[in-house]
Amino acid sequence: MHDDSKNSRPLGVVGERLPRYYNVNVTMVCLLAKPLLELASEIFLCFGYLGLTFQVSILIDLLGLVSFHVYCIYVYAARLYSLQLSGLLALFRLFLGKKHNPLRGRVDSCEYSPDQLFVGTLAFMILLFLLPTTFMYYIVFTTLRVMVVGLGGLLTRLRYLLETLPLYVTSLWLLKSTAVASTVFLKVELIQRPGPLVMTVQTVSGSWWDTVKRCVPDPVLPTPEVEWAKLLTSLAQGKLIYPV
Template identity: 35%
Template sequence: MGKNHYSLSPWGISQEKRSTLKKPRWIKILGEKPPVVDLESVILAVNCSNYAKLSIEEQARITGPVSCSFFVTIYDVVWHCVTLCLASIFTVAYQFIQCSHKLLTCNFGKGLLFLGKLIPYSCKTVHVRSCQFLYWPVFLHKHTFSLFTNVEFIHRSSLQNHLWSSISTDLTFGILLSIFFLANTKPISNWIFSICHTLTESILRSGCVWLMGVPAGFKLNTELARVLGMVSLNMIQVYSTIWYFIGTSILGYIIVAFIIVGVVFGATLQLALFLDLVRLVTLHVTSLHWLVSVLYSRQIQALASLWRIFRGRKWNPLRQRLDSYGYTVEQHVVGSLIFSPLLLLLPTTSVFYIFFTMLNTIITLLCISVEVLISLLYVTPCYEIFLWVLNKTRFPSGVWFSNVSLADEVVVSILCSNHAKLGELIGPHYKNVFSGVSSSFAKSMAYSVLTGCRITSNLSTSMPAIAPWMKLVCKEYWKLCHDSILESTVQKKRRFC
């Protein structure tokens, strides 16, 4: 439990909330009886004795033996200088992270704002991991827990262990992936070039050429199919040429960057960087899908509007409903002349839209999978899982009575307890990850695919919130670093004397 302040008051419940609870009658009767032992006095005496013990130890440390006072003085001077330097260095890093985050999210930093939009997942992951690394002065500043009760101390300690275990697990996976990349740099480069060549030649170009002909026996409009196919082939050719010259020169540096960020920031940043690179590499597929989807959606909307002419209906935008309307013969003729070619060109547009929608959906599902994996790495309670594997009795989950028959027909009830399963342990954490995901995500995605609207490229899983210690001003953070380093050396100074 540690040396903490003791209290009889329940933790986490305010006085107003406690006063509204209805107590049973037997508690009132018990409260009217004179107490045998005054627990408040006992608790007060324990706290006073504990504080007196700490004060005496501190005084004894200050007025220690004369033989070591000279060395202690030198040690104090040197360590104070080191403390000032370390606190200043981490405060500069703290200020740099704060300024970088503001520049990435505000409009006055155009270059960094463009970088934040170019690789958004990597920037977000770097900021989150940097905030977690800067938690160390709060972790070392242990005297802040001395005013809390033991129960609250346990909860705060559990939060610390979860944070550091998450960072350790992330760094472990990152180092393992970095070792794998370092040992297989050449095969990975060849595999990446093979994947890009297959995606460009065997899927995109062959698919566009196939759609320009007679795909699956469908008779399409030759002119429109040729125009859409040539636009797609030209964009694919330009983009693949650019990436070929850029990729051959910077692919080695990208792999080196993967290795470095895995060692420094962990596997989450590697996955985030992979996610951003996938979005950049497949930008031409996304652009072609957007172009064809705009054409397809406008064509569907035009056909729906023209169809209402033949039904004698008109959309009322003020009341958001369909009203009856009498169209003239000329309007029906013009509507028929526009409706017929649009309807006949719809199959040609649809096959191109279906082709690029399938490719874009595969890319979107890949990005969503990586995004979910990053979020799960953040919230997985590795420390609790480790304790659960060592001793499941630490996590009780309900009690029950077991009847045991003894001699002479005597039955004894033994109180037993159930242990929480692994799913019950990690379930609440994973549930919070998907708390921001809409229940109609699949429905809205299917509707977007059918109508040609924009498909959501992310699942909006919850990321770690901004840490409260990142809202401190620089002066307070410097003081926090300075005090935490000095407090961590108290035990070392005692051993030195």
């Protein structure tokens, strides 16, 4: 007798073989990638001789390369979402009998024919019903983009902190060194008439924060401040956000 149990349930056979096939492929990929990962790890460890800031810079570049596909899909979703919002706004003006005048930069009144109103209504309904789907894609990939940009911003500020770490300046400030003095104090010691005027000069150290800001190296550019209002407006309007 022939065993027709496997022939009667082909999906069951596929379901049994698929995990085994997947495990074999994953194992092969791991075995092939192991020497490459070890080589990459050794190369990355060699960068340690160039300093911690260099390693942080390499991490920022690697983050950009690894998340490049997220950026591509995010750009597509953001552009599509922005175009839909612009189209809905323009078609909404059509119902009000108005249109945007790009030459004068204002909204003027306009009379539309019934055919134009009919086509505009169809286009408005299509864009309106497609908006939830586009919005969900936009939310997902915008969240990923914000996470990547936020992590990159933290690494950038960490690199700036390491480049301007004021250990030497702080030690001089604690020791009241004249090298970090902010001003001088003149005191009259003796006045003789007729005779010379005797004065003493004493250096005065400023606050620690003022001393650190004055001793930041010139080639090191400070990180720009995050404009939260502009960032939130860009997210709501579907505009692209860039590393901060």
